[in-house]
Amino acid sequence: MFTGIITALGSIESAEQKGDLRARIACPFDPAKMAIGASIACSGVCLTVVERGGQPGDAWFAVDISGETISCTVPGMWEEGRTLNLEAALRMGDELGGHIVTGHVDAVGSVVETSAIGDSTRLVISAPADLAPYIAAKGSITVDGASLTVNTVEDQPDGAVHFTLNIIPHTAQVTTLGTLVKGSAVNLEIDTMARYLQRMQSLRG
Template identity: 75%
Template sequence: MFTGIVTATGTIREARQDGDLRAVIACPFDPAGIAIGASIACSGVCLTVVEKGGAPGDAWFAVNISGESVARTVPGRWREGTALNLEPALKLGDELGGHIVTGHVDGVGQVVSVTPAGDSKVFVIAAPKELAPYLAPKGSITVDGISLTVNEVSDQPDGTCHFTLNIIPHTAEVTTIGAMQAGDGVNLEIDVLARYLQRMQSLRG
């Protein structure tokens, strides 16, 4: 379980197909604080640490990424040199600063536009039609592992939807979203509460 509050960014140092895809991710964590078998959200994907090493501030950990995870996430996301948003799993007693995030990607979206708005940036992101019913103004959405609030939702004729986000300078600086441009893909996880509400509504209907 996660909160969508990114604690660091890391970089894929090595990626190779070894049965499942195996990735080694460089990060600024202390390896003593990374447990083998622990879960770390990597740009919104819950992955299990299978190996670790390095020094405090210059650590690395290895994960195995199944074919299912590769297929459900942004194409090309697991290449060497790719930057990732990182968040260790929530511990009992930790502050829930974002919203409840499972680390299970529901779909892939695409950045439609990025527009400056004061010191912030307004992002418009296209979501696939299967996720459109779960998005609402002032609702929560996880974009590449970042807990964000939806500002507006615009339904499209083909059943997809566009939603807007306001990205403040701090979020842009400490996550990968600050470097994103129109056309970039993003991992999306809908609010778990919206998922259950939609299921309940469909059964009633």
């Protein structure tokens, strides 16, 4: 489990196909605190640490990425040089600053509009029709691993949904969200509570 509060940025140093894709990710963590078998969310994707090394503040860890994961996430995100939002798994007693995030990507969305609102950035993101019932104004959604609050929702004629987010300067600086432009693809995870509520409602119907 995660909270959607990004704690660091990492970059893919290498990616090599070994049955699954083995990616080595540079990060500012302490390798002594990254246990083999531990989970780290990489731009919203829960992955397992299979190797680690380096020094505190200049470390790296390796993960194996299955074909299924590659097919369900942003195209090209596992290429060498890619910057990733990182969050270590939630520990008992940690502050729940965002919302409960599983690290399982539900769909890939795309940025359809960006605009400046004061010092912040307004993003409009398109999500596929399958996710439309789970996205609500003032609800939570995870975009590339970051827990965010949905401002508005607008259903589209084709069944897709456009929703707006406000990215404050701090969030833009410490995550990859500040680099998003029109046409950028993003990993989306709906709120777990919304998932169960929708399931309960469908059974009642």
